[in-house]
Amino acid sequence: MSDIRMHRSEKGASPDSDAGDFMEDIFRFWGYDRDTYHNMVGDAGPIGIIARPATVPVFGHVELVGDMVERCGPFARFCASGWWSWLLLDMSIEVEGEPLAWLRTPDGTARPIVTRTDHNAYRFWFEVDRTVQFIQNERYLFHSTPFYVKFGINPDQLPGWVRKLGFRVMHQLRRVRRCGGPLFPTHPADPAVDGWRYLIRGIVEEHSSARPVPFWPQGKQYAATLSHDIDTDYCFRFPELLEKVRALDEAAGIRSAWMVVEKLVDAGRKALDELYAGGHEIGFHGTEHDHKLAFLPPVAMAKRIARAGRLIDAYGTTGFRSPSYLRTPGLYQALDGVLEYDMSMHDVLEGFCRATLRHEGCSTCLPFFIAGTDVLEIPTTVPEDWYFDSLGCSNPREVLRKQLDSLALIKARGGIAGILTHPEPELATLPQWLGNYRELLGHIANDADAWVARPGEVNRHWRRRKVYIDASWAEISATTARGRPAHQCRDRKGAA
Numbered sequence: 001m002s003d004i005r006m007h008r009s010e011k012g013a014s015p016d017s018d019a020g021d022f023m024e025d026i027f028r029f030w031g032y033d034r035d036t037y038h039n040m041v042g043d044a045g046p047i048g049i050i051a052r053p054a055t056v057p058v059f060g061h062v063e064l065v066g067d068m069v070e071r072c073g074p075f076a077r078f079c080a081s082g083w084w085s086w087l088l089l090d091m092s093i094e095v096e097g098e099p100l101a102w103l104r105t106p107d108g109t110a111r112p113i114v115t116r117t118d119h120n121a122y123r124f125w126f127e128v129d130r131t132v133q134f135i136q137n138e139r140y141l142f143h144s145t146p147f148y149v150k151f152g153i154n155p156d157q158l159p160g161w162v163r164k165l166g167f168r169v170m171h172q173l174r175r176v177r178r179c180g181g182p183l184f185p186t187h188p189a190d191p192a193v194d195g196w197r198y199l200i201r202g203i204v205e206e207h208s209s210a211r212p213v214p215f216w217p218q219g220k221q222y223a224a225t226l227s228h229d230i231d232t233d234y235c236f237r238f239p240e241l242l243e244k245v246r247a248l249d250e251a252a253g254i255r256s257a258w259m260v261v262e263k264l265v266d267a268g269r270k271a272l273d274e275l276y277a278g279g280h281e282i283g284f285h286g287t288e289h290d291h292k293l294a295f296l297p298p299v300a301m302a303k304r305i306a307r308a309g310r311l312i313d314a315y316g317t318t319g320f321r322s323p324s325y326l327r328t329p330g331l332y333q334a335l336d337g338v339l340e341y342d343m344s345m346h347d348v349l350e351g352f353c354r355a356t357l358r359h360e361g362c363s364t365c366l367p368f369f370i371a372g373t374d375v376l377e378i379p380t381t382v383p384e385d386w387y388f389d390s391l392g393c394s395n396p397r398e399v400l401r402k403q404l405d406s407l408a409l410i411k412a413r414g415g416i417a418g419i420l421t422h423p424e425p426e427l428a429t430l431p432q433w434l435g436n437y438r439e440l441l442g443h444i445a446n447d448a449d450a451w452v453a454r455p456g457e458v459n460r461h462w463r464r465r466k467v468y469i470d471a472s473w474a475e476i477s478a479t480t481a482r483g484r485p486a487h488q489c490r491d492r493k494g495a496a
């Protein structure tokens, strides 16, 4: 038992070491200061972690007992019936105390993962931070090259009806496969990341008057950001289509991000210049939409990413979305230091991605820094046009209802509504989808609780928030850092 870590009691309190930091990330996520962390976590505090660094994640069904569900705040409704998840834990550790949460593995083994001790303290028997990181960074996915890329097929060059047919066939296959076992992450809101965060916040609030640092400025409850992917030159050849979408954004008083494939920049120069001059943001959507980028060897990948330089020079571009959301850890390494934020991940996707018939997603509707990089992920969280279209759902009222449901869930959790449209002939520019989009924008624009911002502004805000929180941890006495609102801090580039 000698290598089991009882947090803090053994390793001290270095905030920069990750050797045994099993819960520090979550305290930083909320913005609790270092003093609160030390008062709450450890021998004397109400929270303890007893774990041995585990390298093998264990998949199972998490079940909370009794009033533990209420402690999950806005996540309680999703946590009530339990959730499938991976946990980083060592199954050989002998657990003690009254069980407050269980992990039930598919082979029928049940094991307490949170317990209460004699002193009425909570003990977590797994690596909470690394579990959150593991799921948030989609480490549960295998990143194999899609079969069609291996065969040199670019689906975007196929006729629209062939692509739609292919999507629908694969969706049916996925439904058949679903009978075989649980899918992860769970639609429409997965507790595997934020469930733990809210639970720990609930425990902190029981024992302390410390308050988290708000996620969003101006006292807003949640954030919303709009982006449009320009995959083909269609809307440059028929600028009235682009204008229709732009006009809806601007009528709602919103400026958005237009993620453009770099090889289309010359064809779209005039339109992009006008968008930029009108306060919109121009983002990088790869050099071409051929689905290869994420799977290229490092040198070839870096060469393509470097082409973002044209957009950076012309439009001050800081953001990226990978063509067809295809992403690998190597892609994030290549982006690091070139662009500041990414929008290639969904929180959860009910459909499928990458022709692999699987769910994907970071399980959180809040931004986060991709592990090992300075790239901020701003997930796409509201189900978008192509998604409904590819599933054959063409009833605009039903689509709008699903999008508004999604918006309400994001608001309740204080997250960010990442809304994406494709101004393409068979997608967002169809009259029924434009009507839907107008109504969706109306809901956001008229909601006084929403902070509506371009993704670049979200990126700058989240970095300032992090600088503020990091400062409160770095100082020997955190008192001087307290009480300053996050938006008064300066980011790493010194911008106010």
Ligand SMILES: [Zn+2]
Residues within 6 Å of the ligand: 229, 230, 231, 285, 289, 322, 323, 324
């Ligand atoms: Zn695209």
